[in-house]
Amino acid sequence: MWRFFAAPATLLILLALLAAALVVSTLVPQIPPDVSTNPQLWLALQPELQSPSNDLAQALGLYGIYDAFWFRLLLVLTGLALFVWMVESAELAWRASRGRWTPSTLALWGSHPLRHRLAMSRAPAQIEGQLGAWLAGRGYRTVPVARSHGIETAPNWVASRRGALLWARPLAFAGLLLALLGLAMAVIWGWQGSQWQPAVGERLAVGHGTGYAIRLDAFEPLTGGEVEPDGGRYESRITWLVGDQPVGQGLAGIGRPATRGGLAVRQVGYVPDVTLRGVDQAGKPVLFQPGVVTSKATEQVSLAFGSSETQQVIVLPDQGFFLLLDLEPASGGADPLLRLALLRSAEAEQQSLAVLRQSGAVSFDGLHLEVDLGYRPVLQVDYRPGMVLVIAGIALAAVTVAVGWLAGPRLVWMAVAPDQDQAMVHLLALGGAGESGWLSRLAAQLQQELTDVA
Amino acid sequence: MSPEAWALAVAAVLLAVACVVEAAALAGGPAGAGRWRLPGLLLAAAAAAALVVALALAVAARQAWSPFDLKQTAIALAAATLAIYLVLAVGLGAGGGGLLAGMVDLVVLALTLFGWLAVEPGGSAPDAVQRGLAVQVQWACFIVGSGGAVVAGCAGLALAVRARLIGRGRELACPRRTDLHHLSSWSAGLAAVALAAGLAVGTWWAWQATGSPGTGDPRTAWLVAAWLVALMVVWTYRLGERSGRWAAGLSVVAAALAVTGLLAVPDLRLILGL
Numbered sequence: 001m002w003r004f005f006a007a008p009a010t011l012l013i014l015l016a017l018l019a020a021a022l023v024v025s026t027l028v029p030q031i032p033p034d035v036s037t038n039p040q041l042w043l044a045l046q047p048e049l050q051s052p053s054n055d056l057a058q059a060l061g062l063y064g065i066y067d068a069f070w071f072r073l074l075l076v077l078t079g080l081a082l083f084v085w086m087v088e089s090a091e092l093a094w095r096a097s098r099g100r101w102t103p104s105t106l107a108l109w110g111s112h113p114l115r116h117r118l119a120m121s122r123a124p125a126q127i128e129g130q131l132g133a134w135l136a137g138r139g140y141r142t143v144p145v146a147r148s149h150g151i152e153t154a155p156n157w158v159a160s161r162r163g164a165l166l167w168a169r170p171l172a173f174a175g176l177l178l179a180l181l182g183l184a185m186a187v188i189w190g191w192q193g194s195q196w197q198p199a200v201g202e203r204l205a206v207g208h209g210t211g212y213a214i215r216l217d218a219f220e221p222l223t224g225g226e227v228e229p230d231g232g233r234y235e236s237r238i239t240w241l242v243g244d245q246p247v248g249q250g251l252a253g254i255g256r257p258a259t260r261g262g263l264a265v266r267q268v269g270y271v272p273d274v275t276l277r278g279v280d281q282a283g284k285p286v287l288f289q290p291g292v293v294t295s296k297a298t299e300q301v302s303l304a305f306g307s308s309e310t311q312q313v314i315v316l317p318d319q320g321f322f323l324l325l326d327l328e329p330a331s332g333g334a335d336p337l338l339r340l341a342l343l344r345s346a347e348a349e350q351q352s353l354a355v356l357r358q359s360g361a362v363s364f365d366g367l368h369l370e371v372d373l374g375y376r377p378v379l380q381v382d383y384r385p386g387m388v389l390v391i392a393g394i395a396l397a398a399v400t401v402a403v404g405w406l407a408g409p410r411l412v413w414m415a416v417a418p419d420q421d422q423a424m425v426h427l428l429a430l431g432g433a434g435e436s437g438w439l440s441r442l443a444a445q446l447q448q449e450l451t452d453v454a
Numbered sequence: 455m456s457p458e459a460w461a462l463a464v465a466a467v468l469l470a471v472a473c474v475v476e477a478a479a480l481a482g483g484p485a486g487a488g489r490w491r492l493p494g495l496l497l498a499a500a501a502a503a504a505l506v507v508a509l510a511l512a513v514a515a516r517q518a519w520s521p522f523d524l525k526q527t528a529i530a531l532a533a534a535t536l537a538i539y540l541v542l543a544v545g546l547g548a549g550g551g552g553l554l555a556g557m558v559d560l561v562v563l564a565l566t567l568f569g570w571l572a573v574e575p576g577g578s579a580p581d582a583v584q585r586g587l588a589v590q591v592q593w594a595c596f597i598v599g600s601g602g603a604v605v606a607g608c609a610g611l612a613l614a615v616r617a618r619l620i621g622r623g624r625e626l627a628c629p630r631r632t633d634l635h636h637l638s639s640w641s642a643g644l645a646a647v648a649l650a651a652g653l654a655v656g657t658w659w660a661w662q663a664t665g666s667p668g669t670g671d672p673r674t675a676w677l678v679a680a681w682l683v684a685l686m687v688v689w690t691y692r693l694g695e696r697s698g699r700w701a702a703g704l705s706v707v708a709a710a711l712a713v714t715g716l717l718a719v720p721d722l723r724l725i726l727g728l
Contacts (some may be wrong), residue, residue, distance in 0.1 A: 008693050015686050019679035023711070026672035026719060110693055183667065192665055255586050255662045266665050268583075382665035390667060391658045398650035401688065405643035430692065440632070 005084040008110075014078045021074065025065040028057065033192070039064065079180045086173035092430075093166035096411060099143035101158045106413060109428055113413075116443040118425040120450055124416040127423050127450065128155055131414065134449050135159045140410070156415045165409040172400040179393030185386025192382040197271055197304045199376060203241065206263060206381050213241040214265055217249070219377045236267055236377040252379065262383055269378040272327055272336050275302040276314065278369035286367055289315040304376045305329075313343075319367070324350060338373060410438065458515065461508035462529065462570040465501045469563040472497035476556030494555050499540055501559075505533035505566065512575060521593030522584065523576060527716055528569030532562045534601030538644065542605065542637055553619075554612040554629055554637065561608055568717065583669065588659035595652030596677050600712035602645030603680055606687065607709025609638035610702035635691070635698050638705050642687035645708060649681035676715025683708040 004010055029046065031039045043054075043063060061068025092108045095101055120127055135142050141163065145156035160166075196204055203215040218237040235253035239246050240260050250258025250265065257264040277300040278286040288301035291313040303312045305327045314323040321344045328337040335357045341350040342364065354362045359372045413428040425446070429439045455463070472494055479490030509529045513519045521527055539558045583589075613634050653674075660669045668674055683704055690701040714722065 008689070012686050012690065015682045019682040019711070022675045022679045022682075026675045027722070186667065254583060255588070255659060257662060257665075264665060266663065268664060269581075380665060384661065384665060387657075387661045387667065391654055391661070394650055394654040394657060398647055398654060401643065401650065401685070402647040405640070405647060405688070 002084060005081045006088055011078075011081040011085060014074065014081055017074055018078060021065055021071055024062065028062045028065070030066075031064045075180060075184070079177060079184075082173050082177040082180070086170045086177060089166075089173060090170035092411075093163075093170055096158075096160050096163040096166050096409075099141070099158075101143060101145045101156075103145060103156070106428070109413060109430060114429040114439050116427040116429075116439050118427070118443055118447050118450075119419070120423045120425060121421070122423055122450070124155065124418050124423040127416050127425065130450060131416070131425070131446070132157070134446070145413075156413065159410075159412050159414060161410040162407060163409055163411065165403060165407055166411065168400040168404040168409075172397050172404065175393045175396030175398075175400060177393070178396065179390045182386035182389025182391075182393055185389065186384045190382065190384040190386065192384075193380060195268060196379045196381070197306065197376050198379065199273065199302045199304075204381070208383065210261070210263060210383075211242055212247075212260070212263060213243075214379075214381065215239045215241055216377065216379070219270070219375065234267070234270060234375075234377070236265075236379060238265055238379075252377075262385060264382055264384070266380045266382065267377055268380050270375045271378060272305045272329065273302060273374045273376040274305070274312075274325055274327070274338060275300065275372040275374065276323075276369055277301075278367055280318075280368075281366040286316060286369065287318050289317050291315070316367075319365070321345070323353075336373070338371070340371065408438075412439070412442065456511075456515065456575075458508045458511035458529070459570060461504050461511055462566055465504035465508060465532075466563060466566045466570065468497050468501035468504060469559050469566060472501060472559040473556055473563065476552055476559060479552045480556060490552075494559075495540065495543070498536055498555065498559060501562070501566075502533060502536040502540060505529060505536065505562075508569075509533055516575060519590060521589070521596075524573040524717060524720075525569055525575045527593075527597070528565055528573060530597045531600055531604070531713070531716055532565035532569060534597050535565065535604045536562050538598070538601045538641060539605045539608075542640055542644075546636060546640060552629055553616060554609055554634060557608040557612050557615075558605060561604060565713075583659075583663045586659055586663065588655050588662075592652045592656035592659065595648050595655065596716070599645045599648030599650075599652060599684070600677070600680065600716050602641045602643075602648060603684055603705070603708040603712040605641035606638045606645060606684070606705035607707075609634050609641065610705035610709075613638070613698075613702045614706075631698075635701070638702060639688070639691045642684050642691070642701070642705055642708065645712070646681065646684040646688050649677060649684060649712075653678060653681060673715050673719050676711055676719055680708050680711035680715060683711060 252258040287297040289297040326339040
C-alpha cells in the first residue's frame, strides 16, 4: 500500500483527477447550497437537465460534485498520497541534515535520478582525496556512505549544499495536506446559517447547540451623512447574548466579521428598507398589516426589499384599503426610487400617491404617513473551524515551493569505481528545476579540475 | 479608435515583426541564430512596453483596474507573459531566440488581438465584496501565474515542434533541449507559486467576506486546476531525467487551463447553455 501511494504516477493521477473534477464542476450546473435540503425539487425545475443522460449524471453526482462520494474519496486518497510523499521527502531531508546514508537509501533519489559519468585516467584512491577537497572548497558538505555488512562496494559519498532547504519539499507536501485537512474540518464540523436581514433591535438565536443569540444594535454607513452605503463601507454593530444577558459586542463589516468562540457574524450585503408610520385626522395612530394576512397589525411597519423583491403590499385594516410599495433598486450611483400607490380593492385601479427618492411624508384621505427610506444589513452566522488551516496550508505550500524553486538544494551521490586501468566517477543528483544543467556544469568543472591536477 | 486600441495596435505590429524575425532566426540555421537574438528580444521588449501602456490607458478609461473587465485581463495576461518570458530568457540565458521566442511572440500576439478586437471594455460591475484590495491582489497573482503557465506551455510546445523538426532532418537553429526544459521548469515554478499565492489570498478573502472557501466564480476553479497541473509539472521535473516529455505535455495543459480560465470560461458556459 505504501509503495502504491509513494509511486509518482499515483499522486500525479490523483491531482489530474482533482483538476478534471474542478473543471467539470464549472461546466455542469451545481445544486446551490441553499436548496441542498431538497435537491430533487431543484433538479425538477431545471428544464435544460430534462434529458435521458440526466439520470446517469445524477447517479454520478455530477450536479453536486463537491458532495459526491467519489469526490470525497478522491480527496482522501490524495491526502494519503501527500502524507506518504511528505514522509519520504522528510526522510531524505533528515538523512541529508544528519549525514546518515547507506546504500539502500539511494532509493530515495527516485527511480530515474539525473546521472552523469566521468572517466578518469587515475586510480580511484587518488581521486577520492581530490574530490573531497574540491567539493569542500565550493561549500559542499561531503559525507561517506556507510558500507553494508559483508558487501564490498566502491567508495561512495553524498555531497550536499544548502541541504537544509531539502526540508522545503516535505513542508510543501505538509502544506497541501494541511489545506486538505482544513477543508475536511470546515465541511464536516462547520456550518453556515441562512442570511438574515434584521431591523435594528431584532435578535436571532444562533442555534447549533451554541446557546448564543445576536442582536442588531445599529447599521451604519461609514460615508458620513449619506444615506446610501457606498463602496462596501458600512458595518453592523451587534451584541452577543446568552439568554437575555449581553456577553459582548462586535462590529461586522465587509471582510471584517465579528467573532466570538469560533462563531463569526459576517456582513454579506445590505437591502433597502422602508418604514411607515402615521396618524389619521383625529391624531390616532394608523395601523399597518404587512401583506401576509397572518401577521399582526402594528402602528409602525418596516419592510425589507430582498434582492429578488421589488413590490410589497401593506393592508390598512381600519381604512379597508391597501398600499402598494414598488421599489426600483439603486443603480449607477442613483438612489433607489420608491413608488407609493393606493389600491382601494382588488378590482380597482392603482392610484399613485407619491414617488420618493428619500424619506418624506405623504398625505391622502385624511391620513398623514411618514415614509423612512433606509437600509438593513444582510448578516450571516457561520462556524468554519478549519479555514485557518486551509489558508495556512496553501500559503506554506506557496512559500516552500518558492524557496525550493529559487534556491534549490544541491544533493549529489558520488561513487568512484575502478574501470580497467582508470576510474569511473558516477554522479547522481535529485531532479528539479534546472538540476540537469547544474549537474552538467558540476561534472564539467570536476572533469576540468581533476584533469588539471593530473 | 480609443487610446488603448492604438497602443494595442502598436504592440500587435511589433509582435508580428518579432515573429518574422524569430522565423528568420530559425531558418538561418545554427549560424544565424545569434545574429537575430538581440533584434528579437528588443522587439519583444518594445511590445511589452506597448502592452503596459495599453493596460494603463484601459485602466484610466475605466477609472479602476478590474479583473472582471475581460479586455483589461487579456491585455494584462499578454503583458505578463511577455515580461516573464523576457526576464527568464535574459536571466537564465536560455531560449532567447528562434523557436521558443517565436512561439511566445505568436501566443502573445493572439492574446493582444483578442484584447484589441474580440472583447469590449466593461464587464460586470464588481459588488462590495469584489471591490476589496485582496481581490485585486488575488487576480494580480492569478495573472502573473497564468503568464508563467503560458511561457511554460510555449516551452512545452517548442519541445514538441523541435522533436518533429529534428526528426525530419531540417538544418534549423533549434534551441537546446536542456535550455527549453530549464525555462519550462522555471516558468512552471513561477506559475505554481503565483497561482498558490493568489489562491491563498482569494480563499482568505472569501472566508472573511462570505464564510465560504470560495466566492463561486467559475474562473477560480479553472485557475485552481491550472495550479494543480503546474504543481504536477514541478514534481514531474523532480522525478528525474526521463520525465521531461511528461512535464512538457503537462505544461501545455496548465497553459490551456489558465488561458481558458481567465478569458473564456464565461463564453464557454454561454456556448454550452449554462
